[in-house]
Every structure is written in C-alpha cells, then in structure tokens.
Amino acid sequence: MALQNSRVSKLFDIKYPVIQGGMVWCSGWRLASAVSNNGGLGLLGAGSMHPEVLSEHVTKMQQATDKPWGVNVPLLYPEIDRLMDIVVKKGVRIVFTSAGSPGKWTSFLKNQGITVAHVVSNSRFAKKCEEAGVDAVVAEGFEAGGHNGREETTTMTLIPLIKNSTSLPVIAAGGIATGSQFAAAMALGAEGVQIGSLFALSQESSAHEAFKSYCLKAVEGDTFLSLKQLAPVRLLRNKFFDLVREAEQRGASADEMRALLGKGRAKKGMFEGELDEGELEIGQVVALIDEIKPVARIFEELLADYAVAVSRL
C-alpha cells in the first residue's frame, strides 16, 4: 500500500505517515515546521515550554508552514489548563497527549474539533484510548528514549499486542531511525511511525550542539532504562547516569533517587549542553545515528531506504 493511503496519513492529511515525536528541549517550531514541510507531521513539544513560550512557537509555526502540524502535551504538565486554553484559542488542529490518562482531556479537545492521538506503552491503555474517543494511538516500545512504560515491552512485541486490543490506527514508536525499521513497523501492523532520536539529532532540533555531538559517539549498550523506582526513563551514559546506576545497584530508596535527580536535569543536559550533570534522554537507535542531518535529507533517506526494505520482501 502506498504510504499516502495509510489511515494515519489520511487522519492528519499528510503525505507520509511519519510523525516527529514532540520531545522536550528538541521540538520547537524550527524542527516541527521542517518535518511538516517535508511531508510528515511536526509536533511542538509543549512539555518543556512555559505557556507563553508555547504561544510564541505556535505563532511562528503558523508562519513557517501551511501544512498540518500539532502539539505534544504531557498530561502531567503543571499548568495544563492554561496550556490547553492556548492550544484551543490559537487554533491548533492536532494534539498528541502523553504521560497520563486519555480520559480527562480527550473529549474537551474533540469538542473543539481537534484531532487527538495518545501515547501508550500497553494494550490496557490502548483500550482506554478507544473508549475515550482518541483518534489514533502511538505505541511506544522499550527501546524509545526518554520516559517509557513499566512493562518493558519492545516495539516488536508491543505493536501486535496493541493491534489485537484496538481497531484504532496505531503509530509505532521506539526503535525507528532507518527505512528498514520504518518498514518493519508497518509490517507489524502499524499504519505510521513516530520518530524521536533521529529528529532530536537533526540540524533543526533545538537540542544543544554539545548534546548532539555527544550522541553521535554513542554505541550499542550506551543507553539504559533508568530511574525505574520513580518513572522509567531511557538515558544515555554520562557522569549523572553513572551515579544513577550506582545508586540503583545498591538498592537506594525512591527518596534517595528523587534527591539525586533533583530538578531541571533534562534541560541542563539536552538544552544547555551540560554533559556531565545533565540528564541525556535518547533512544537505543542512537547507536545507528552518526551524522547530524537536515530534516529534508532525513526524509529523502528514510523514504529511499523504506522502498529498499519493502522490495526485499
């Protein structure tokens, strides 16, 4: 089937069912508009934006593209009412929600005519999405960067499980940075993919250049799902990571882990480029990424490699 005809392409009115993850500290209007202008769906990452900052990015986004785009809203956001108010008032048409239950905000958004996708890591939540009236689910596997599910289900296993649990279109996330991985996700039954790490390390990403360069050097086994006592998050090895591992291995309490984590670590690492003290969130696929590319080239290569992978079958 042509990618243009997938339910995900049609739902969002996009050329390729390629969604850019709305990652914290990476996903401003430059990255999101570049993705949308290249035929995918760009998402502003509201999780790391104050409401006023999101408002500015929405305005810039509206100037930078006439293609569909959206906003990712983590439902644990402290000022979520203000954020949702901006989303509605400024005419955002697509919202991806994550890190919370789809029950609360879906009907509010749907009543405004907004298309809603929700990120899940198990089929129980996929069913909840369907009940709540969500339009599509993002199923995110263990290999994904950043916050992650407690079941540790990998994308390969998760997509068939989610497909068995819901009739909604499924967008696969976690482990997708090449055309062959994109094709594999579609073979599993996904109708689109959400790509994080590859776009986090693109030229247009707002992540700090020091973070991007550091990621290019990462190899297999350099990321681990960490901080499981608090909320599991996939981190790249650095000095802070070593402290976390050491504490985990000696069975530190949740309170100790919270104290060690402190506040603002992800900003420090990913946005301010403090590679020792910061929290560096990235997926396992970082080991496959060895160049910072512009979004246009990422799309070219992804689609060409996708075609090669499909032709192998």
Place this chain on the structure above:
Amino acid sequence: MALQNSRVSKLFDIKYPVIQGGMVWCSGWRLASAVSNNGGLGLLGAGSMHPEVLSEHVTKMQQATDKPWGVNVPLLYPEIDRLMDIVVKKGVRIVFTSAGSPGKWTSFLKNQGITVAHVVSNSRFAKKCEEAGVDAVVAEGFEAGGHNGREETTTMTLIPLIKNSTSLPVIAAGGIATGSQFAAAMALGAEGVQIGSLFALSQESSAHEAFKSYCLKAVEGDTFLSLKQLAPVRLLRNKFFDLVREAEQRGASADEMRALLGKGRAKKGMFEGELDEGELEIGQVVALIDEIKPVARIFEELLADYAVAVSRL
C-alpha cells in the same frame, strides 16, 4: 523475494528460513523433527542433555526425519568435549553455538564440514563470528526468553546494527511469534528467523504441560530480564521470580543471588512443572500466545500471516 531464496534457506537447504531455537528442556527430537519435517530447521537443545541423552536424541532424530536439522550447543556446557565428539561421530551436519565465544569451536566444527551458526546479542560478537569463520549469526534481542545480552538491545534496533557490522546472513531472534513479526524481521534485513517461545509452547515441545498451560495465561509485563548480576535471563512471573525481584530491589549481592538461584531451577520449572519453585524461561511474545498448537499448524499460520503482512506494504 521468495523465502526459499534467502541465504539462510540456501545455507541450511531448507524450504522456509524458520529455525526453531534449541531451547533447554523443550527441544528434543519430537519438536526438532516436526519443525524440520514442516520445512524449517529443527534444533536439538543439547544444553539440557547429558551427552548420552543427546546421543539418543540424535539417533531418534535420524529416524524421524530425512530433512536438515541441527544441534544447539551452549559453549559453557561442562562436558563440551564429549558433546562435540558425539556431534561429530554421529554425523550431525549443522551446529548452532551460543553462550560463549565463537573462536574456540568454530574451526573444529568447520574442519569436519559442519555448518556453524552462532548466537550473538551485539555487533562486536557478530564481527568475531565473521573472523572465526561462522556461516551465519543469530542476532537475539532483549525481548527473547532465557539467557540474554547485557546491552538490552531490542530486536528492532539490533538487526540493523548487526547488518552494519557483518556481511554474514543474519537470523533474527527475540520477539517473533507471528507472521507479522517474521515479516518485520525480514524487513529489518534479517534473512531468517529463530523462533523460541512459540515452539516451546507447541504440542511437540518436551516442556511440562503445567508450564505450557501457565504460559498461556501470561499477559504483557509478565516477563522481565532478571538476575542481571549473574547472567541476565528473561523469566516469567512466579513465586521464584518474586523472590528474585525482591532481592534485586534491595540491592542483594551477587553471592546472595547465586545462593537464591541454586541449581537446577530451569529443569524444575520447565521440565518438571514445579511452577512455584522453578525458573520459567520464556520470551515477551508469550503474551501473544494463547493456544498449544501442533508444529504443522504453527507453520501454516505463520506463513499465511507472513504473506498478509508483506501484502500490507
């Protein structure tokens, strides 16, 4: 490409590039011959057999099929010299080695004209395989049951990494129990798949019926990579598993873990059906398996679903 034309099919002279993992306590001559007679490659699991027992199974295997088949040999096997002697003397043509370095035994086996595949979980070992003269590598992801790599790399990420590191044919393992997962593995660049859990829970598997029935009830999040301080192994939740988790969470020492594990736990759980005290090894895909089927039906369904998955692309 037709499955018959993959390099893995040609290497082993089999119809479908579907290898049955040589799992401990599951993989006697009944299972392995059924797989070979249905067009795949059956493997006797020598890891749980005394040398004399293996010898018997080889004889029965030779009577039960005229199709190609092999033996899986974990290289940590205590009496490995005797085992290899039997393999050679009884005319075994294919050996899969695992749990060790491919350096030592590959040339011995190759000198006897035996085809050799080796199981790896990272690209460093895939390169070693190529240097050692191995004919194909099995790349096993984090989601696989039983013993597993330390890097926790999932199949989705691992296959492209392994493909980048070697020109050998790659057999994907971990996360494969349906035709869509088979197709996904091939899209990733694998040229064959090794299937464990699905065959461990087949009618012909020598695992205890109580173990099989218990596995059918498993859902998402019921297996975890455990005993990481010793050798990481994916286990299914049961009473023993709970003790392991509790010990891990309080930061128990490696010695404590060794004492807790004791000896013969896998036999107890999987072969003797002691569901509380035994170690139950199975992959994440257990959540997708809800019926004990004969191998013939497993092949029918796998191939039909594979065709459906490919036609979606």
